[in-house]
Amino acid sequence: MPTSRRKSASPARDRAESDISREGPPARPPAARESPWRASRERLRDRQVKREAVIRAAAQSFNRKGYHNTSLDDIAAALEVSKPTVYYYVSNKEQLLFECFVAGIEPILAACREARLMKAPARERLKAVLRYYGRAVASEFGWCMVRAEDQDLSPAMSGHIKALKSEIDQGIRRLLREGMQDGSIHACDPKMTAFALAGALNWIAHWYRESQSLSGAQIAEAFISVFESGLTPRPSAGSARSARHVSARPIR
Amino acid sequence: MPTSRRKSASPARDRAESDISREGPPARPPAARESPWRASRERLRDRQVKREAVIRAAAQSFNRKGYHNTSLDDIAAALEVSKPTVYYYVSNKEQLLFECFVAGIEPILAACREARLMKAPARERLKAVLRYYGRAVASEFGWCMVRAEDQDLSPAMSGHIKALKSEIDQGIRRLLREGMQDGSIHACDPKMTAFALAGALNWIAHWYRESQSLSGAQIAEAFISVFESGLTPRPSAGSARSARHVSARPIR
DNA sequence: TAGGATGGCTACCCGTGAGTATGATGCATG
DNA sequence: CATGCATCATACTCACGGGTAGCCATCCTA
Numbered sequence: 284m285p286t287s288r289r290k291s292a293s294p295a296r297d298r299a300e301s302d303i304s305r306e307g308p309p310a311r312p313p314a315a316r317e318s319p320w321r322a323s324r325e326r327l328r329d330r331q332v333k334r335e336a337v338i339r340a341a342a343q344s345f346n347r348k349g350y351h352n353t354s355l356d357d358i359a360a361a362l363e364v365s366k367p368t369v370y371y372y373v374s375n376k377e378q379l380l381f382e383c384f385v386a387g388i389e390p391i392l393a394a395c396r397e398a399r400l401m402k403a404p405a406r407e408r409l410k411a412v413l414r415y416y417g418r419a420v421a422s423e424f425g426w427c428m429v430r431a432e433d434q435d436l437s438p439a440m441s442g443h444i445k446a447l448k449s450e451i452d453q454g455i456r457r458l459l460r461e462g463m464q465d466g467s468i469h470a471c472d473p474k475m476t477a478f479a480l481a482g483a484l485n486w487i488a489h490w491y492r493e494s495q496s497l498s499g500a501q502i503a504e505a506f507i508s509v510f511e512s513g514l515t516p517r518p519s520a521g522s523a524r525s526a527r528h529v530s531a532r533p534i535r
Numbered sequence: 536m537p538t539s540r541r542k543s544a545s546p547a548r549d550r551a552e553s554d555i556s557r558e559g560p561p562a563r564p565p566a567a568r569e570s571p572w573r574a575s576r577e578r579l580r581d582r583q584v585k586r587e588a589v590i591r592a593a594a595q596s597f598n599r600k601g602y603h604n605t606s607l608d609d610i611a612a613a614l615e616v617s618k619p620t621v622y623y624y625v626s627n628k629e630q631l632l633f634e635c636f637v638a639g640i641e642p643i644l645a646a647c648r649e650a651r652l653m654k655a656p657a658r659e660r661l662k663a664v665l666r667y668y669g670r671a672v673a674s675e676f677g678w679c680m681v682r683a684e685d686q687d688l689s690p691a692m693s694g695h696i697k698a699l700k701s702e703i704d705q706g707i708r709r710l711l712r713e714g715m716q717d718g719s720i721h722a723c724d725p726k727m728t729a730f731a732l733a734g735a736l737n738w739i740a741h742w743y744r745e746s747q748s749l750s751g752a753q754i755a756e757a758f759i760s761v762f763e764s765g766l767t768p769r770p771s772a773g774s775a776r777s778a779r780h781v782s783a784r785p786i787r
Numbered sequence: 788t789a790g791g792a793t794g795g796c797t798a799c800c801c802g803t804g805a806g807t808a809t810g811a812t813g814c815a816t817g
Numbered sequence: 818c819a820t821g822c823a824t825c826a827t828a829c830t831c832a833c834g835g836g837t838a839g840c841c842a843t844c845c846t847a
Contacts, residue, residue: 349686351603354804365826406766434601469768475757478742479735486734505727513765514658516721606834617796628835
């Protein structure tokens, strides 16, 4: 299967100039959707800007049609450019997917790292992370981030992606453990719980395209409140989760 | 894009003989992994058996390499058969994916329907459904079920799939509503909560291939206990079978 | 033992799409 | 003006993979 054409005929040019979304977790670029080419056909040779436009266009196409059903001609057409132009900014299709993935996951990673510096109880820190997580999955790169699979990528890329994903997973597990220690989180299996949380959030990418009735932030909020309280009704039914002394209504 | 070759050159033959997993929700076929051709080269002209073997082989390949990275030659090779033989049992690749999807989702549907006949409190009925759900996602068809996307299928197939998925979604929402009425489920937004539950379970398919340290049933149980209690600690930590750090018992 | 049905294989067709060779254009500077 | 760099288009190569045509083998039945 690895026919292994010669790798990267274009040298050092496009490596390592990634990071479409290097702004911190909070903000996100305000769209500016149009193709820079058409916009100002000349005098805008800002390579970085164009490169980002390519990646964004790829993300949109991947969103709509999926990775395998998107040809590079499609992406080029969306930008009103020809295919070699796309290759001028990106070395191959795989890298395109990878960049989309990174753009999607970067804010989550930032949130994770930031959460370790906060001094709030672990449940609050976890909620903050999950908030960013949810928003990221509902972003334009969410689909790519979530669906970027080892199956479609070379071992190297796949390794990178797995490492990043694992960092997030470990971060969540750590927060869960800390929360169980400081008493802010219910006793649970950190691994399974982390899987459940991340899974629920990841899945947003699958239905968000279809029905965007809510904003990413709203969805994140709704999910967090589900995670917090669970299904079993709480005795102190009010708005507060303060639940004092209560007769343990036996489950089952 | 729809080149629209003539549909189904093979008539009535393979339509409507699906249902690999028509056994009720509980059981699941005990493997019997080997290709029936090789096994008994002659005297086993049980078309249905062979057809199911084809679908199972497809599911395994889709699991491992993804739909687009699996060629029909691969599937044929796995069965030690030639490609036209595969086409003898199945009309095209798309249908193959569809069958895998149906095989995966059928038990969940059955569980959903059955849940409406039970008379337990809604939370218990919901838990039963989620249990089957989790097991199904961890089954050999789980990946196909979860990843069968409209993007890869014709509008007709896509419609079928969406309808089935929606039936499950509606079933879960209904159970949530009923639970809120009979007091067995915490007040919540049924739509978002259903999304969260289904998402968490769906996502199992993504990591289960890699680490099968737990059985599907164990995972389902772990997830359900997460769903039940949520993150916020409960005052009466007593009877809860909370932190049951499931020991990694290797399955199979 | 003919002849149909069933099941299968070899060998092919052909569209699609990733990636490239080559060269044109514009722009800046020596 | 000549040279060089950056940017982009036309027009290709080529492998892969879905799907098929046509043929062969076997078995069942009469």
